Amino acid sequence: MSVILSISAIRDRVWAAGPGGLFLVTDEGLEPVPQPQEQPTSCLALPERILVGGAPHGVAYRPWEPSEMPGPEWAEGWQAAWMDQVQEPVLCLAASPDVETSGLVLAGTDGGGVLRSTDGGRSWAVSNFGLENLTVLDLAWAPAGAGAWPGREVAFAATEDGIYRSPGGGRGWKRCLAARGVILSLAVSPDFHETGLALAGAEERGLLISQDFGHSFVPLNQGPRQVNALVVTPAGWLLSDDEQLWGSGDGVHWEPIPDSRPALTLAWTEAGLLAGDEEGVWRV
Numbered sequence: 001m002s003v004i005l006s007i008s009a010i011r012d013r014v015w016a017a018g019p020g021g022l023f024l025v026t027d028e029g030l031e032p033v034p035q036p037q038e039q040p041t042s043c044l045a046l047p048e049r050i051l052v053g054g055a056p057h058g059v060a061y062r063p064w065e066p067s068e069m070p071g072p073e074w075a076e077g078w079q080a081a082w083m084d085q086v087q088e089p090v091l092c093l094a095a096s097p098d099v100e101t102s103g104l105v106l107a108g109t110d111g112g113g114v115l116r117s118t119d120g121g122r123s124w125a126v127s128n129f130g131l132e133n134l135t136v137l138d139l140a141w142a143p144a145g146a147g148a149w150p151g152r153e154v155a156f157a158a159t160e161d162g163i164y165r166s167p168g169g170g171r172g173w174k175r176c177l178a179a180r181g182v183i184l185s186l187a188v189s190p191d192f193h194e195t196g197l198a199l200a201g202a203e204e205r206g207l208l209i210s211q212d213f214g215h216s217f218v219p220l221n222q223g224p225r226q227v228n229a230l231v232v233t234p235a236g237w238l239l240s241d242d243e244q245l246w247g248s249g250d251g252v253h254w255e256p257i258p259d260s261r262p263a264l265t266l267a268w269t270e271a272g273l274l275a276g277d278e279e280g281v282w283r284v
Helices: none
Strands: 004-009 013-018 021-028 030-035 039-045 049-055 058-063 088-097 105-109 114-117 136-141 156-157 162-166 183-188 198-202 206-209 229-233 235-241 245-248 264-270 274-276 280-283
Touching: 004 274, 013 049, 013 280, 021 039, 030 280, 049 198, 058 088, 058 105, 088 114, 088 136, 105 136, 105 156, 114 156, 136 183, 156 183, 156 198, 156 245, 162 183, 198 229, 206 274, 229 274, 235 264
Parallel strands: 004 039, 039 088, 183 229
Antiparallel strands: 004 013, 013 021, 013 039, 021 030, 039 049, 049 058, 088 105, 105 114, 136 156, 156 162, 183 198, 198 206, 229 235, 235 245, 264 274, 274 280
């Protein structure tokens, strides 16, 4: 079995990554895909390339075609991205809602802060203005808004000491009010630009909620005290603690899901809701 920390999907391909490597998720299970990272932590599938975050290369990438089925030949063709002199491992990756046209991707590192790419992950520049803590555990984008810039480029970073908000696509950051401590996960409502709703999962303070477009987060006295994974789907919200999954229709009222198993990562994909844990990937 392989521990899965990251799931990413595009079209009919689902990818997963963790300490055991990069995998293609199939009906038969996890198919190992050759990749160059010694310590892979995350993956991100883009229309023209697959990115793998970790160490020692920070981000490695390989071109791919949607019709292509990875095989042994994938041991070749990988490239190490240019990392702006950052040596720390990359922990998480997040593509902007308009990545197909902008090429904009953010990466969170284990001590180097946030890296920003405008060419689909081939090169990265440090983007830490306003960021006081440089260990970034998760990243999330608000959906594209109907209004003028910068409303359609709001991003969030979860760090070891609170949540940060960027109104300009990761160019600069400001600490969100009342959201200190280790933050493990983030999720933003699909109607964020109307409701201002965003959620964050903390290591010890449970679930945090923002209803003012991410400017401040407050503890929500619902759900577990530790939130390891968090996701929003068309049907509602889902989170995981160490024991089970919890569901909510509005992000405010939560109930445990009977007979569910905990997850390390949750992802909404075209294939449905997927979860990853110490035993691989499974459909929720």
